[in-house]
Amino acid sequence: MTQTSSSHKVGQRWRKPHFISNSTLRWCLAVGAISYLIAAIASVEVDWARVYEGLDRGFDFIMAFTQPDFSSRASDIWEGLLESIVMTVAASVVGVAISIPIGLGAARNIAPLPVYIICRGIVAISRALQEIIVAILLVAIFGFGPLAGFLTLSFATIGFLSKLLAEDIEAMDKVQAEAIQASGAGWMQWINYGVQPQVMPRLVGLSIYRIDINFRESAILGLVGAGGIGATLNTAFDRYEYDTAAAILILIIGIVMALEYISGVVRARVQ
Amino acid sequence: MPVFSKDDTQIWRRRTPRERLGDGFVWLTGFTIFAVCWSQISQATTWFFVWDAPRIAGDIWDRATPPKWEYITQLGRPIWDTINIATLGTLIALALAFPVAFLAARNTTPSRAFIRPVALLIIVSTRSINSLIWALLLIAVIGPGVFAGIIAIAIRSIGFCAKLLYEAIEEIETSQVEAITATGASRWQVMAYGIVPQILPAFAGVAVFRWDINIRESTVLGMVGAGGIGLQLSSSLNVLAWPQVSLILVVILAAVIISEWVSAKVRGAII
Amino acid sequence: MLQILNLSKTYKTGDQALKSIVLEVPKGQVLALIGPSGAGKSTMIRCINRLVEPTGGKVLLDGKDIVTLGSSALRKARREMGMIFQEYALVERLTVMENVLSGRLGYVGFWRSFLRRYPQSDVDEAFRLLDRVGLLHMADKRADELSGGQRQRIGICRALIQNPKLLLIDEPTASLDPKTSRQIMRLITELCAERGLAAIINIHDVALAQLFVPRVVGLRFGEIVFDGLPTELTPDKLNEIYGEEDWEATIETVEVRQR
Numbered sequence: 142m143t144q145t146s147s148s149h150k151v152g153q154r155w156r157k158p159h160f161i162s163n164s165t166l167r168w169c170l171a172v173g174a175i176s177y178l179i180a181a182i183a184s185v186e187v188d189w190a191r192v193y194e195g196l197d198r199g200f201d202f203i204m205a206f207t208q209p210d211f212s213s214r215a216s217d218i219w220e221g222l223l224e225s226i227v228m229t230v231a232a233s234v235v236g237v238a239i240s241i242p243i244g245l246g247a248a249r250n251i252a253p254l255p256v257y258i259i260c261r262g263i264v265a266i267s268r269a270l271q272e273i274i275v276a277i278l279l280v281a282i283f284g285f286g287p288l289a290g291f292l293t294l295s296f297a298t299i300g301f302l303s304k305l306l307a308e309d310i311e312a313m314d315k316v317q318a319e320a321i322q323a324s325g326a327g328w329m330q331w332i333n334y335g336v337q338p339q340v341m342p343r344l345v346g347l348s349i350y351r352i353d354i355n356f357r358e359s360a361i362l363g364l365v366g367a368g369g370i371g372a373t374l375n376t377a378f379d380r381y382e383y384d385t386a387a388a389i390l391i392l393i394i395g396i397v398m399a400l401e402y403i404s405g406v407v408r409a410r411v412q
Numbered sequence: 413m414p415v416f417s418k419d420d421t422q423i424w425r426r427r428t429p430r431e432r433l434g435d436g437f438v439w440l441t442g443f444t445i446f447a448v449c450w451s452q453i454s455q456a457t458t459w460f461f462v463w464d465a466p467r468i469a470g471d472i473w474d475r476a477t478p479p480k481w482e483y484i485t486q487l488g489r490p491i492w493d494t495i496n497i498a499t500l501g502t503l504i505a506l507a508l509a510f511p512v513a514f515l516a517a518r519n520t521t522p523s524r525a526f527i528r529p530v531a532l533l534i535i536v537s538t539r540s541i542n543s544l545i546w547a548l549l550l551i552a553v554i555g556p557g558v559f560a561g562i563i564a565i566a567i568r569s570i571g572f573c574a575k576l577l578y579e580a581i582e583e584i585e586t587s588q589v590e591a592i593t594a595t596g597a598s599r600w601q602v603m604a605y606g607i608v609p610q611i612l613p614a615f616a617g618v619a620v621f622r623w624d625i626n627i628r629e630s631t632v633l634g635m636v637g638a639g640g641i642g643l644q645l646s647s648s649l650n651v652l653a654w655p656q657v658s659l660i661l662v663v664i665l666a667a668v669i670i671s672e673w674v675s676a677k678v679r680g681a682i683i
Numbered sequence: 684m685l686q687i688l689n690l691s692k693t694y695k696t697g698d699q700a701l702k703s704i705v706l707e708v709p710k711g712q713v714l715a716l717i718g719p720s721g722a723g724k725s726t727m728i729r730c731i732n733r734l735v736e737p738t739g740g741k742v743l744l745d746g747k748d749i750v751t752l753g754s755s756a757l758r759k760a761r762r763e764m765g766m767i768f769q770e771y772a773l774v775e776r777l778t779v780m781e782n783v784l785s786g787r788l789g790y791v792g793f794w795r796s797f798l799r800r801y802p803q804s805d806v807d808e809a810f811r812l813l814d815r816v817g818l819l820h821m822a823d824k825r826a827d828e829l830s831g832g833q834r835q836r837i838g839i840c841r842a843l844i845q846n847p848k849l850l851l852i853d854e855p856t857a858s859l860d861p862k863t864s865r866q867i868m869r870l871i872t873e874l875c876a877e878r879g880l881a882a883i884i885n886i887h888d889v890a891l892a893q894l895f896v897p898r899v900v901g902l903r904f905g906e907i908v909f910d911g912l913p914t915e916l917t918p919d920k921l922n923e924i925y926g927e928e929d930w931e932a933t934i935e936t937v938e939v940r941q942r
Contacts, residue, residue, distance in 0.1 A: 150810040150819065155780060157799045158823050181496040187559045195554035202553060224456070231449040234442075269668045273544065273632045274661065277649060282469045284461030287453045361544045364636070368456065374545065378552050386549075390541060397540035591772035591838075594732055595845055596761035596789025597796075604797050605785050609776040 202383045209391050210384035214373070218389055221370035225359040226396075228290045228368055232359075233352045235291075236298025241344075243299060244306030245332065251310060260303065267300025272358050276367040287368030294355045294362075301354070305347050306340065313339045345411045349404040356400060360393055472654060479662055480655035487644060487663060493558050494640035494667070497633065498626040501565025506619055509570045513577035520581055520607065531574075539571030543629045547638040558639030565630060569622050580614035581607065616682040624675035631664045684710040684881055685731070685849055690740035692726055692905075700726040702905040703740065708849070713875050713882045715892035715913075718902035719925050724885040727902070728851045731883070732764045733757060744849070762789035765842030767871075769854035771834040773841075775827040779818065782826050782837055783809045786844035805844070812840040816870065832863035836870065843874065850875065850882035856891065864888070868895045889921065 161167040211218070246252045246260035272293055279289040313336065321335035363371025370389060377386040415424050427435060461468075514520045516531035547564035554560055584607060592606040634642020641660060648656040685708040692701040700723045708714060716724045729735040731742055733749060742749040749760050765786070773782045787805045788796055795801065813819040816836040826834065835855060842850055855871065856864035872895045875882050886892045892899055893913035901909030901924040908923055909916070922928065 150814075151807045152803070153806075153810075154803070155801075155806045155809075155822075157781060158778065177499075181500055184492065184496065185500070185558050185562065188555060188557070191555040192559075199553040202549070224452070227449040227452045230445060231453055234446050269665050270661075271628050271632050271664075273635065274645075274664070278472075281472060282465050284458050286456045286458065288457040288462065291453050357540060357542055361542045364544065364548075368453075371545075375548065378548050381552070390545075394537050394540045398536055401536070587768060587770055587772040588774050590734055591766065591768055591841075592774070592785060592788065594734060594761060594764070594766035594851075595786050595841070596758040597785070598758060598788075598793060600793050601788045601796055604793070605774060605777070605781075605788065609774050612776065 198381075202387070205383035205387040206391070208384055209388035210382075211388045214377070214382070214385050217373045217376075218370070218385070218392070221363065221373035221389075222392060222396075224287050225356065225363075225369035225371075228287050228294060228359050228362075229352060229356045232291045232294030232298060233348070233355050236295040236351070236355075237302060237348050239295070240299050240302035240306060244303040245310070245336075247303055247307035248310035250315075251332075251336070260307075264300050264303045264307070267296055268304065272297050273361065273365060276362045276365050280366045285366040285368075290359060290362040290367035290369055293367060294358060297358065298351055298355060301351055302344075302347060306344060309340045309343050310336060342411045346404075346408040349407050353397060353400045353404055357393075357397060476654035476658040478655065479659035480653075481659065483656050483659050484663070487641065487660070490634070490641040490644050491663065491667070493561075494630045494634075494642075495627070497558060497561040497565055497630040497638070497640050498623060498671075501562045501630070502569055502619065502623045502626050504562070504566040505569035505573055505622070506615075508566070509573035509577055510615075512570065512574040513581060514603075516574060517578040517581035519584070519586075520603075531578075535571045535574045535578075537571070538567050539575065541568070543568035543626075544633065544636060547633050547636050551637050556637035556639075561630065561633045561638035561640060564633060564638060565626050568629070569626060572625075573618050573622055576618045577611065577615060580611045580618075584610040613682055617679050620675045620678045620682075624671045627671040628668055631667065684708060684745055686741075686743040687731070688741045688743065690727070690730055690742060691738055692723070692730055692735065693738045700905055701730065701737070704905075704907060706900065706907065706910075708881050708883065710848075711875070711879045711881055712898060713872055713880075713884065713896045714898040714900055715896040716883055716885045716900050716902060717887070717889055717892055717924065720887075722902040723905040724902050725853055728766075728853050728883060728885050731849075731851055732761050732766060734766075758789055762845055763847050764849045764851055765845045765847035767835070767838050767842050767850065767852040767855055769857045771831070771838045771858075773826040773834055773837055776825065778823050778825055779813070779829070779837055780809060780822045783812060783840045783844055786841040789845065808844055809840070812843055815874075816840060831859050832867065835859065835863075835867050839867075839870065839874070843878070848881065850880055850884075852882060852884040854885050854887060856886065856888065864891060865894075872896065889916070 159167060161170065243260050243263060246256045247264055249257060252260065275296055276289060276293040279292050283289050283292065317339060318331065318335035321331050326334065359369045359371075360374070361369075361371045363369040363373065364375050366372070370393070374386060374389050377383075377389065415422060425432075512531050512534055515522070515527050516535060518524065518528070521528040521531070543564045546567050547560055550560040550564050554563075588610065589602060589606040592602050597605065630640050630642075632642045632645075634640040634644070635646045637643070641664065645657065645660045648654075648660060685706075687704055687706040690701055690704040690706075691699070693699045704727060716727070718724050726735055730737040731749070737750055740750070744760060744763065747760065749757070752760055774785065777785075781799065784799075784801050784805060785796075787801060791801060791805070810819065810822075813822055816839060818833060818836055818840075821829065821833070826837065829837065838855075850871075852871065855867055859867060868891055871882065871884070874880070884892070884896065893916060896913065899909065899911065899913050899916060900907055901920070903924050909920055
């Protein structure tokens with residue numbers, strides 16, 4: 142072990158080594174980042190007069206949270222919320238059910254190549270398209286109403302769950318599954334005894350998490366006519382009925398919090 | 413205990429009869445709930461449209477292909493706007509999520525009884541509301557445009573980022589913090605030397621992860637008027653210009669693929 | 684130089700970790716603190732620089748009572764006490780130089796430390812210390828790239844760059860192999876002798892303690908039950924401190940080594 146003498150180091154300046162050691166690269170990135178920021182901020186046109194005007198309205202809205210109006214549009218709110226919940230539940234059930242076979246098919250260590258490609262393709266399409274876009278297309282095809290919303294959420298659930306399930310299966314402990322295989326079990330038995338016990342806890346956790354996400358998404362699908370509370374909320378905004386809007390938002394936050402709490406409890410028990 | 417005797421012989425069942433009854437009850441309830449939800453959806457659906465759906469879908473597909481490639485010249489500015497909404501929104505959100513996370517983490521909050529619950533409330537409420545709803549709200553207050561989109565994305569992302577950040581903060585090694593405290597460092601120095609270096613990988617990961625999701629969300633914000641490519645999408649749909657719609661979808665798909673690639677690359681480099 | 688008067692620590696659960704400890708450490712003296720797990724050794728060391736808040740008594744460092752100090756005075760007092768930890772407690776993602784320089788945080792303002800602009804005298808002292816422990820060539824490596832023994836040496840540099848009057852050392856060799864343990868103990872005692880530093884070393888390896896330090900204090904159930912020379916540590920005394928055990932084997936190994 143060579144020892145550098147400190148006597149020639151003493152007196153030398155010390156600086157912390159840079160995160161990116163290549164100085165040209167560092168400078169290029171820095172210059173690039175700064176020019177991007179300047180260009181981006183400059184291109185944002187803000188009508189400050191309008192913003193200033195709007196602050197009053199914004200303040201009104203914040204005040205509305207202190208006196209939310211649950212009663213004047215109670216039946217609309219109730220219907221909308223119920224529709225959202227119904228859509229969420231149905232879509233989550235169907236979505237989880239279909240995700241399981243597709244998830245199995247998207248796992249490289251279980252599925253044969255053609256099945257793997259098809260399943261991964263489905264997952265990729267589902268994940269790339271935003272729920273709203275899918276909802277618009279489905280409304281165009283299937284008509285207005287919660288059916289389109291239900292289908293949208295199911296499709297989105299499949300993309301989310303199948304990918305995570307497939308990743309989990311691909312990362313599972315091979316030895317446990319091999320042992321089952323070695324005993325001469327059939328394919329379905331192998332899945333049931335070798336794969337399922339390892340991925341089940343996380344699958345349950347993820348499904349509950351997805352229910353939460355689905356509910357949040359269901360709140361906006363109504364904006365494009367796919368059912369749920371989104372339509373009621375939009376109308377409230379359009380009519381400047383801020384207290385009703387505040388009421389709806391408070392309800393949404395409340396339900397999401399409740400779902401999160403349940404999700405935490407279930408996940409703790411399953412793990 | 414799943415081992416019990418029956419007519420003098422020991423048998424083993426995975427669940428005791430009592431547990432089986434409980435399981436059966438749970439499945440029955442679940443099934444009933446699903447059936448109720450399905451009937452609600454069914455009642456609200458105009459089944460005539462559903463049966464007609466394949467024909468409509470085929471019709472749309474015919475009209476939408478091939479995409480109108482020339483239209484892409486008009487998409488330059490909207491694409492630029494969309495990227496800005498996502499990037500600037502994420503940057504603002506990160507700047508705000510950082511302090512909120514510190515206030516929400518059990519080990520760094522100045523007051524567990526008062527400040528922590530407030531910080532957690534901020535996190536839950538900003539997470540529960542979709543960015544589209546925030547956009548609606550902001551447009552009602554400060555008017556349509558890219559600015560509303562940026563703020564909407566920023567607000568939504570604060571909750572998401574702060575939650576992941578505070579979970580990372582709660583998991584740091586206390587011995588490093590203790591050591592820095594023992595040298596006589598001030599509170600801020602302890603944060604800068606003892607805490608921040610430990611959460612940097614998490615921070616970078618969360619930042620890029622959220623940016624990727626925000627690109628997706630920004631593409632649809634325009635549909636309610638918050639700038640970006642969604643505006644084009646909305647207007648094309650209104651006039652049923654399907655070839656334009658399909659081009660826009662292709663562009664969105666490309667943007668999502670690129671941003672996911674960048675996100676995966678950066679996250680790989682940070683670890 | 685360090686006087687501990689009736690130091691007590693009782694936890695909220697009713698646990699009495701320390702019962703009226705009285706101890707005096709003159710300048711330049713290295714002493715070892717031994718005792719079974721749960722005797723209060725770690726607690727005592729942490730009470731001295733108030734990483735753990737004592738519930739009673741006084742800790743006088745050069746006449747100043749640390750227990751009553753406000754937060755900024757406490758920080759100044761902590762500068763004078765360097766602490767070395769069992770699991771090294773280096774900031775893993777920072778480099779060796781940054782870890783050593785972090786010992787000067789009590790002397791340097793926030794912005795200077797944030798931008799890493801330490802005064803040249805601090806940087807020079809860091810170079811000298813790293814050279815003294817033989818790790819100058821590792822100055823810009825990340826702390827988590829070092830082995831256990833190397834990390835502990837960096838921990839020692841960090842404590843020494845504070846220019847302290849007293850070293851508080853919590854089980855420095857617990858996570859190290861026997862050979863490295865001896866190297867570290869030798870290094871610590873040599874450095875204390877060079878700089879005239881007092882030190883309290885919390886250590887569980889009795890034989891190691893006897894080899895290197897001139898004074899041993901034994902703690903049991905929060906009370907001092909032994910205070911004297913290492914040679915006075917007979918098997919009876921050890922039984923008092925630790926409980927029944929075959930001490931002959933331990934003592935014999937020490938004698939063999941000393942020959």
